[in-house]
Amino acid sequence: MKKKRFTEEQIVCFLRDAETSTINKAARQHGVSEQSFYRWKRQFSQMEVTDVRELRQIRQENVRLKKVLAERDLEVEVMKELQAKKW
Structure with a gap:
């Protein structure tokens, strides 16, 4: 199984950061692509x-x-x- 770079908890925290700023800025800050943020948002949008x-x-x-x-x-x-x- 492929090892993931970020844990689910980290992803949720990244999404919370993206809510306060733009997705482009948050993606650059965390070193991931915008597409990853959109995919994570679809999967973890309402989760804590x-x-x-x-x-x-x-x-x-x-x-x-x-x-x-x-x-x-x-x-x-x-x-x-x-x-x-x-x-």
Whole structure:
């Protein structure tokens, strides 16, 4: 997975700075393109830092639950195969 240059918390802070000044000025100040600001604004426009942290925790939990479900499905398939065989 590609390492991101900025964390979500930093991005939200950048967006708050951009609200007080122009996007062009904020982009130059933080060293990113204007397009990045517009993309971030579309993704994180109404979020606060705490919301972003919650979102990250929910995503991590979702990944963990998907792994658990995949393992459980694999176990079920193995048990079905064992029952289908005649000893």
